[in-house]
Amino acid sequence: MTMKNLIYILLAAFLFTACNNAEKKETEVENDLAETKVSAENKELPELSIYNLPSTWTTQNGENIQLEDLRGNVLVMVMIYTSCKAACPRLVADMRNIEKQVPEGDLDNVKFIMVSIDPETDTPKRLKEFSIENDMEDDHWLFLRGTPEDTREFATVLAVSYKKISPIDFSHSNIISVFDEEGVLVHQQEGLGVDNTETIQAITTEVSN
């Protein structure tokens, strides 16, 4: 092999690294899909499912999960950051109010998920402390932290906007979203302290489905 050929080969390899990664990611997803297809009664993942997102997240217990690991649960999701003093305590209270009104028997099939918009500050340790402070230690409470990029992407799916406005503060949308067992968005409530009857209705409907 001549030097020139070697360089060409290497060059080609380099140029396609990025794309190959993306494709590899896709293949992995497809493999995952293939597996879950079997487990989930041969059902194909709906196109609008958030489980099409291949991102990896860390929980308050330091475990790494794929969103798809949550398949089969009804998800109630909100984006917050733990150092927030303004809206988040009220958003967290809204989540708790919703949780309290979901019948106890249904709670096994529901996950209440807080996704951090401030992954730099909200380490798993910090999320764990937050869950303890807020008495959200039951299994149905889940706190997630991802990369800044995946967090931004995830927000686009929830139609949540957020922006860092000072070293410690973010402005952000207050939206609580409900997803069905296949990860498809079924309901959103916007605003703080709003009437959550419809949200609870959506959760119980999905659980009974």
Place this chain on the structure above:
Amino acid sequence: MKTLIRLAVCIAVMIQSQAYSQSGSMVEVKGGEFIPLYGTKTEVPVGDFLMDVYPVTNAEFQQFVESNPRWRKSQVKKLFADDNYLRNWKDDLSLGEGMLPNSPVTNVSWYAAKNYCECQGKRLPTVDEWEYVAMANEKQPDARTEKTYNQFILSWYETPDTYKKTIGNTFKNYWGVYDLHGLVWEWTSDFNSVMIGGESRKDSTGDNNLFCGAAAVGATDLMNYAAFMRYAFRGSMKAQYSVKNLGFRCVQDVEKSEL
């Protein structure tokens, strides 16, 4: 042989970064600080980066979907693109009638644009980066107070169907970048960082400054109006939207390109 391979790798890396920076496709933008119209009252820092000289074209995107089937219009998942995705294309791989290969690609969702850039080893620019480069005219890095600069942008906003033009049709700005104004609007990585005051029912700390400030308008009226249109547009977008006058271009961190 090991040394040879190592040498070859080095050369390959050098060639690769040369290919990126010298193919005429990207130019370096020296970072700095500026006060964007919206979202903050203080200066924001922008680092050095490379930016595509032109928006991504139909032909370039065509190549992309050829090698990435999941972004073809018949195969793209609805989570990642709405029904308008590549709407005017004849089929998965061919442009529609009257579409020029050298026109900016439009009707692309944020997810598709983001993945396109990632596949080039690049990324979408942030709102701040995009605005920073876009405040330049031919001669000055910040021409926002120039009457002619603002008139150009506003008259473009009033011209229909400019997305059908070919790239390079407008002026080359201070940094060597073309077509930031005049052809299409462009995706940014954090377009969903824009919180428009009118949506304050959703926002925890809604930024109503723009509207309050409107009562005290002065010489910077035009400049604010032109930029406000862009921010309002971004604020109204969702990532799966594919819009006929919205395209994109990529940027790259300087360190990454030099390795």
